[in-house]
Each structure stands twice: as C-alpha cells, then as structure tokens.
Amino acid sequence: MDIQLTINDIALTVPEGMSILDAARTINIDIPTLCYLNLHEMKLNNHIASCRVCLVDVEGRRNLAPSCSTPVQHGMVVKTDTPLAIQARRTMVELLLSDHPKSCLTCAKNLDCDLQALAADLGVRNISYEGEECEFKIDTSSLAIIREPNKCILCRRCETMCDDVQTVGVYSAVGRGFETVIKTAFDLPLHETSCTFCGQCLAVCPTGALMELDQTDKVRKALNDPNRFVIVETAPAVRVALGEGFGLEPGTIVTGKMVAALRRLGFDRVFDTEFGADVTIMEEATELIHRLEHGGRLPMLTSCCPAWVKFFEHQFPDLLDVPSTCKSPHEMLGVLAKSYYAETYGIDPKKITVVSVMPCVAKKYEAARPELGQSKVIPDVDIVITTRELSRMIREAGIHFNHLKEEDFDHPLGESTGAAVVFGTTGGVIEAALRTAYEWLSGQTLEKVEFEALRGMDGIKEAVIPIGDRDFRIAVTHGLGNARSILEKIQAGEAHYDAIEIMACPGGCIGGGGQPYHHGNVDILKARANAIYQEDRSKPLRKSHENPAVLALYKDFIGEPYGEKARQLLHTSFTKRRKI
Amino acid sequence: MSMCDNPSTDDHYHQLDRYIDSLHYKKENLIGILHYAQELFGFLPDKLQLHIAQKLDIPAAKVYGVVSFYSFFTMKPRGKHTANICMGTACYVRGAEKLKEEIEKQMGIKTGQITEDNLFSLDSLRCIGACGLAPVMMVDGKVYGRIHEPEEVRQVLEKYRPQG
Incomplete structure (x- = not known):
C-alpha cells in the first residue's frame, strides 16, 4: 500500500514501511545521519538509530522523531528543517564530539570523515559539553586494519556489515553506557580473530575508527633507496576508481594517467597485475581441466581473493581441497618479476621491491603470508598500498593527475587482455576462465566472449554453459554471506557446480575495502563495473591465452601450465585456522 | 577435543552440553544458557564463552558482548x-x-x-x-x-x- 504524506510542504507518495529518511531522499531532501545505512543490494541494513542526528519534526508528535527508524504514516506532516530540529541535530553532533578526539588535522580520515563533514555543514563552532573522554587502546596487531576505538561513535555499521553481509561476526558492542566499545571476542587483537581483513567495515565507518594500515612510508623509503629496483603493479579495479580521488566522475578510466603518475613517483618499472591475471587464467583453466579429466575435486573455487581464502580457512577448514591452488594475480606477478624478469634482465631478486596497488586491504595481509615467497628474504610482493594510499601519494608529490599525458605499462609484464580486466568485478574471473576453457575444451573459437548471466550485482548468479558435449554448471557469488550459503549447500550435498567464483567484497574488487569511499552510494560501484567492461571491450585481445607476452613466458621460462615449475612458482597451499 | 583442565570441569562441560542439547530453541536462549553456565562454573571465563559460542554456532564476540552487558554475569572467579x-x-x-x-x-x-x-x-x-x-x-x-x-x-x- 502506498502512503501519502508531506515533507517540508512537498506532497509525496511512497511505499508503506519506508522510513521518513528514505522518503525524504526520494524528493532530494537529505536528512543527515551517521549510523543509518541501507544498502539493499549488499543486504546491509543498519537501522539502530543510535546517532540521533536524523531528528525531524513530525506534526502532532510530542518529541522529535528519529527519521531513520520512524516509518511513514498516512497524512504525516514532516518538517526536516525547523529551528528545533536543526538545533537538536547540532546538539547531538556536539555531544558526539565531546567524546571524540579533536585531532582532525592529523587524522587519516581528515576530509573524508562523515562526522567532520556533518559538523561543518551544521556550523558547529564550539563544543558546549566538556567531560570525560574514552581512552581505549589502539589495535595495531593486524597487517591490514588499524582499529582506533576512541574515534568510534558506536554507529554499529561495522558490526552489521561483519555480521549480516560477511557473516564473520568479528565485532560486538561490549560493556554498557559510557564504557561501551566495539570489540573483538575477549578483546583479542584483530590479528588473532577470524577477521578476513576484507575491509568492508572500514568502507562503511563514518569516522577514522577503522582505517587501513598506511604503508606509503615504506614505499617512499624503497623509492629513495638507490640500491632497490622498485617495481609497481596495479590491479584492474584501481584504474576505474583512482580518478575519484581527483574529482573525476566515478567510472572514469584513468589507466594511462595512472601509469604516468607512477613513473613520476619514481618506480623503475610499471607493470600490470592484469598480466598476472592472464597467467592466473592459464593456470586455473588448466587446473580445472585437470580436475575434470582426473576425477579431481569439484566444484573448483577461485582463490584470487585473499579475504575469501582466509574466510574458508577459518569457517570451512574441511574444504581446503576445494579452492584452486592458484596464487592470486598480484602474487603471481610478484613472483614472476623476481624470477622470470629478474633472470631475463640480470637483476638480483633480493634487490627488487615489488609494490602492489590494490583496491583491497586484505592484500596487505596476504603479501605477508609466509608461504607466498621464494624464500624468507624474497617474498613475492613486498608492500601493498590501496587505491586511497596511491591517491594520497600522488597528491603529496604535487602531481597534477588530471593533466598527465597517458602512458603505457612497461613490457613484458605490462601486457594484458580484456579477460584480465574483468577480474576487477564480480563474475569476471569465471568469465575470463570460460573464455579460455571454452576454446581449449571445444577446440572452437568463442565468438561471443561476454557472459551476461554472470554479470551484475545479484548476490548469487548461476549459469549452465554448454562446452563441447558437456554442460558446465557455474556459480558466481560476492559478499562472504553469499559465499557461506553456497558452501553450506556444497557441504550438505545439495549443490552441484563445476566451478564457482567467490569474491569477498560486494560488487567484487571494484567495491574493495581499499577503494575511494562510496559513502553509501552503490551507484558508484555500478559505474566502476561498467568502466571495467568498457575497458575490456577496448582491448584488441580479450582472451588470456592469446596474450603474446604470456605465451612467451610459458615458452621461455615456465613450460607447461600447471606443470612442475608452474606449480612451484604460481601455486600455493592453505592452512586450517580456528574460528573465533 | 576437551577444553577442560580437570575431571570436575569436564563434567561441568558435559552437563552444560546436555542442558543446551535439551533446549528446543538454542541461539534464542543465550542468556538462559549463560545463567545456567555461571551457576555451574561460578563464573564465565573466555574459554567457556567460546565453548558456548561454538555449541550454538554464533560468533564468540556476540557471547562476549552479552556477558559484558549484564552486571549479573562475571568473567572473573568469585569468592566463596x-x-x-x-x-x-x-x-x-x-x-x-x-x-x-x-x-x-x-x-x-x-x-x-x-x-x-x-x-x-x-x-x-x-x-x-x-x-x-x-x-x-x-x-x-x-x-x-x-x-x-x-x-x-x-x-x-x-x-x-x-x-x-
């Protein structure tokens, strides 16, 4: 049933059950909020009405109503901008600020903080309330995420994200009253929990309470060390989001400018993680065919996403033989830079520093996994920075990003196909794998390379793809809660697939925890996904096994895909971990 | 796998498990289960909370959050x-x-x-x-x-x- 009401004297009709706040948005009236977040496509709905800044005047009501949790009613007369409502909002923000560090200038979230922006919008010029301030310890235990609970405003978005979307459940509000704080179980350091480091908590944190571990200092140090040969590689999802940090429209493709900026920053070689993605497809498609022909474990699950890998290690330790053993693309590129490239050009691999620019915070943790390296002193990847960190480095260096002339990646680890580009969004890895597996299995040319059924923001996508005389059953999921439901079906013997792609972040890497903040606007993710597909269409080659540089790599160095040298350098193993 | 230090604690864990098994609604009864466990053990140490979380298949952080919220629950041993x-x-x-x-x-x-x-x-x-x-x-x-x-x-x- 539709409900008719007026908001600020504008008559409108909205569906029953809608909140006043959402109703107001339909007529372009923004009621500020710091806690409410309803992202339908991600199945995220945080509506605990804790921040109290969305208060509005409702005619006939004794007190102000929290618009996020008050459903519309027939004939309701709402005013969002009365002096009473605005003053109440300002008071709420002042109260929040009274127990918040006043260190905005030195905060990593400076100029990207919802609380700061709201205080500015409301013209808060002094904080009338003085009193005790919380003093919780900062958790720097993990290699990916920093938790600073003193900056937390108890909006619970992180908790809702971790519980409802990712079903990991690392956080809980602990204690009560003034002492309440978001903690891990038994206040364990984050590093000792089941946290997957997907970073979706920090992607929705309205303040600087949750941040990525900043590793730009390490990059600068390497760049300024004359004895280091510093190689950078960039993930597909970075080039469709980096521009947002420079005021460009979401979905602007900035590949060439990004490469130019990286050269100006002083990197010795600018390579492309997409080369690693093409190699991943060579390995993964071969592994899949190997499993099919040798009665191996099916379905095969993708293993590109480090948060997903850590998720199944904790949550499904009995399924460790299900995922592909392929390393993730940036690790593949890293190990190839320090072996193939180093050998070809006579560089001591110990002197090479590989820096990955990723849309992801879990990659920081992944790079430090001890098994991902040729030895302790030669890790595949040395340093990982996020899209946000790169954007800061470019600004810091005073580079006018938008005016840069486009440049190309360096040869040969900078060559890539359209199949590698689509790795950046949900459905892309399996689509890329199919483009190759189809041709290898059927011996025919795949004319239509787009697999539309595997694209889009639906949480679980399924398709049956006929290849030769066999039907391939494919599933694609993004968001760890969706992954869990598919894995539970596999465990129960209720689901039968040949291959499943899983990405931890809603939307895939384009929605990664290290991307520019979307501030609740899911359309930004869609624009980035569209840009990924546009970049794919613009590539002359769109199948990984047609990448000439990749073919040369196999001919000159690796030998057979999934062969002995490939397994030694490009594959990995997984570890059982406890669930807590 | 036993999480227990001595036979009497072991018995307590078994008794707690039997109690939880007897409940029709388990996750929904977290507070009742915590009452029962505290009565049995005298207090609710971390590993007991973790045991309950695993038994109910809910995040340990949630159990910890509930225990910390109610002053009736104690995570430290009590005197006689x-x-x-x-x-x-x-x-x-x-x-x-x-x-x-x-x-x-x-x-x-x-x-x-x-x-x-x-x-x-x-x-x-x-x-x-x-x-x-x-x-x-x-x-x-x-x-x-x-x-x-x-x-x-x-x-x-x-x-x-x-x-x-």
Whole structure:
C-alpha cells in the first residue's frame, strides 16, 4: 500500500514501511545521519538509530522523531528543517564530539570523515559539553586494519556489515553506557580473530575508527633507496576508481594517467597485475581441466581473493581441497618479476621491491603470508598500498593527475587482455576462465566472449554453459554471506557446480575495502563495473591465452601450465585456522 | 577435543552440553544458557564463552558482548561468598559510600575484586528494594540493613569466616 504524506510542504507518495529518511531522499531532501545505512543490494541494513542526528519534526508528535527508524504514516506532516530540529541535530553532533578526539588535522580520515563533514555543514563552532573522554587502546596487531576505538561513535555499521553481509561476526558492542566499545571476542587483537581483513567495515565507518594500515612510508623509503629496483603493479579495479580521488566522475578510466603518475613517483618499472591475471587464467583453466579429466575435486573455487581464502580457512577448514591452488594475480606477478624478469634482465631478486596497488586491504595481509615467497628474504610482493594510499601519494608529490599525458605499462609484464580486466568485478574471473576453457575444451573459437548471466550485482548468479558435449554448471557469488550459503549447500550435498567464483567484497574488487569511499552510494560501484567492461571491450585481445607476452613466458621460462615449475612458482597451499 | 583442565570441569562441560542439547530453541536462549553456565562454573571465563559460542554456532564476540552487558554475569572467579553494597539513591544518601570504604578496608580489596583467601567477592549494585533499611549490604542474598559502624560490618563478615 502506498502512503501519502508531506515533507517540508512537498506532497509525496511512497511505499508503506519506508522510513521518513528514505522518503525524504526520494524528493532530494537529505536528512543527515551517521549510523543509518541501507544498502539493499549488499543486504546491509543498519537501522539502530543510535546517532540521533536524523531528528525531524513530525506534526502532532510530542518529541522529535528519529527519521531513520520512524516509518511513514498516512497524512504525516514532516518538517526536516525547523529551528528545533536543526538545533537538536547540532546538539547531538556536539555531544558526539565531546567524546571524540579533536585531532582532525592529523587524522587519516581528515576530509573524508562523515562526522567532520556533518559538523561543518551544521556550523558547529564550539563544543558546549566538556567531560570525560574514552581512552581505549589502539589495535595495531593486524597487517591490514588499524582499529582506533576512541574515534568510534558506536554507529554499529561495522558490526552489521561483519555480521549480516560477511557473516564473520568479528565485532560486538561490549560493556554498557559510557564504557561501551566495539570489540573483538575477549578483546583479542584483530590479528588473532577470524577477521578476513576484507575491509568492508572500514568502507562503511563514518569516522577514522577503522582505517587501513598506511604503508606509503615504506614505499617512499624503497623509492629513495638507490640500491632497490622498485617495481609497481596495479590491479584492474584501481584504474576505474583512482580518478575519484581527483574529482573525476566515478567510472572514469584513468589507466594511462595512472601509469604516468607512477613513473613520476619514481618506480623503475610499471607493470600490470592484469598480466598476472592472464597467467592466473592459464593456470586455473588448466587446473580445472585437470580436475575434470582426473576425477579431481569439484566444484573448483577461485582463490584470487585473499579475504575469501582466509574466510574458508577459518569457517570451512574441511574444504581446503576445494579452492584452486592458484596464487592470486598480484602474487603471481610478484613472483614472476623476481624470477622470470629478474633472470631475463640480470637483476638480483633480493634487490627488487615489488609494490602492489590494490583496491583491497586484505592484500596487505596476504603479501605477508609466509608461504607466498621464494624464500624468507624474497617474498613475492613486498608492500601493498590501496587505491586511497596511491591517491594520497600522488597528491603529496604535487602531481597534477588530471593533466598527465597517458602512458603505457612497461613490457613484458605490462601486457594484458580484456579477460584480465574483468577480474576487477564480480563474475569476471569465471568469465575470463570460460573464455579460455571454452576454446581449449571445444577446440572452437568463442565468438561471443561476454557472459551476461554472470554479470551484475545479484548476490548469487548461476549459469549452465554448454562446452563441447558437456554442460558446465557455474556459480558466481560476492559478499562472504553469499559465499557461506553456497558452501553450506556444497557441504550438505545439495549443490552441484563445476566451478564457482567467490569474491569477498560486494560488487567484487571494484567495491574493495581499499577503494575511494562510496559513502553509501552503490551507484558508484555500478559505474566502476561498467568502466571495467568498457575497458575490456577496448582491448584488441580479450582472451588470456592469446596474450603474446604470456605465451612467451610459458615458452621461455615456465613450460607447461600447471606443470612442475608452474606449480612451484604460481601455486600455493592453505592452512586450517580456528574460528573465533 | 576437551577444553577442560580437570575431571570436575569436564563434567561441568558435559552437563552444560546436555542442558543446551535439551533446549528446543538454542541461539534464542543465550542468556538462559549463560545463567545456567555461571551457576555451574561460578563464573564465565573466555574459554567457556567460546565453548558456548561454538555449541550454538554464533560468533564468540556476540557471547562476549552479552556477558559484558549484564552486571549479573562475571568473567572473573568469585569468592566463596559474594558481598554486595547497595549504591541506590536511598542507600547512597544514607552513607553507602562510607560503608563501601569500610568494607573495602576490612576485606583489603576494592569493589569488583576478590579477597586473597578467595572467601569474599565484593560488588556493588543498584537498589534491592530495601530502602527502608538503608544503607544496605547483602551477603549471598541475605540482606543486612542500617549498617553504619565498622563494628557492625565486622560482625556481618565474621558470620562467613570459618570458625576456630
């Protein structure tokens, strides 16, 4: 049933059950909020009405109503901008600020903080309330995420994200009253929990309470060390989001400018993680065919996403033989830079520093996994920075990003196909794998390379793809809660697939925890996904096994895909971990 | 896999598991289960909370959050006897703060702690509905009212000390 009401004297009709706040948005009236977040496509709905800044005047009501949790009613007369409502909002923000560090200038979230922006919008010029301030310890235990609970405003978005979307459940509000704080179980350091480091908590944190571990200092140090040969590689999802940090429209493709900026920053070689993605497809498609022909474990699950890998290690330790053993693309590129490239050009691999620019915070943790390296002193990847960190480095260096002339990646680890580009969004890895597996299995040319059924923001996508005389059953999921439901079906013997792609972040890497903040606007993710597909269409080659540089790599160095040298350098193993 | 240190704790875990198994609604009964567990073990240490979380298939952080929220639940071992001081309004205006200091002095601990001989835990609570007897202290559920003098405190505590 539709409900008719007026908001600020504008008559409108909205569906029953809608909140006043959402109703107001339909007529372009923004009621500020710091806690409410309803992202339908991600199945995220945080509506605990804790921040109290969305208060509005409702005619006939004794007190102000929290618009996020008050459903519309027939004939309701709402005013969002009365002096009473605005003053109440300002008071709420002042109260929040009274127990918040006043260190905005030195905060990593400076100029990207919802609380700061709201205080500015409301013209808060002094904080009338003085009193005790919380003093919780900062958790720097993990290699990916920093938790600073003193900056937390108890909006619970992180908790809702971790519980409802990712079903990991690392956080809980602990204690009560003034002492309440978001903690891990038994206040364990984050590093000792089941946290997957997907970073979706920090992607929705309205303040600087949750941040990525900043590793730009390490990059600068390497760049300024004359004895280091510093190689950078960039993930597909970075080039469709980096521009947002420079005021460009979401979905602007900035590949060439990004490469130019990286050269100006002083990197010795600018390579492309997409080369690693093409190699991943060579390995993964071969592994899949190997499993099919040798009665191996099916379905095969993708293993590109480090948060997903850590998720199944904790949550499904009995399924460790299900995922592909392929390393993730940036690790593949890293190990190839320090072996193939180093050998070809006579560089001591110990002197090479590989820096990955990723849309992801879990990659920081992944790079430090001890098994991902040729030895302790030669890790595949040395340093990982996020899209946000790169954007800061470019600004810091005073580079006018938008005016840069486009440049190309360096040869040969900078060559890539359209199949590698689509790795950046949900459905892309399996689509890329199919483009190759189809041709290898059927011996025919795949004319239509787009697999539309595997694209889009639906949480679980399924398709049956006929290849030769066999039907391939494919599933694609993004968001760890969706992954869990598919894995539970596999465990129960209720689901039968040949291959499943899983990405931890809603939307895939384009929605990664290290991307520019979307501030609740899911359309930004869609624009980035569209840009990924546009970049794919613009590539002359769109199948990984047609990448000439990749073919040369196999001919000159690796030998057979999934062969002995490939397994030694490009594959990995997984570890059982406890669930807590 | 046993999470237990000795046979009696082992028995407690089995008894707790049987209790949980007997419940039709399990996750929904978290608070009841925590009550039962605390009755059985005396307190709710981390590994017991983790055991309950795994048994109910809910995040350990959630169990920890609930335990931390309710002052009834305790994560530290308790003394043989639990003494409580009422800090409700009526008791407070009639000298509960002074009473608290005196008890702390005689026990040699602060509120929230446990005596060295494990005889007493000392806690405070808010109003037990005996305002007419303010200020009030309670030991193992028994109420002692109008306690003002150090000697009166001594007499109450003496009842719980082993004789001889």
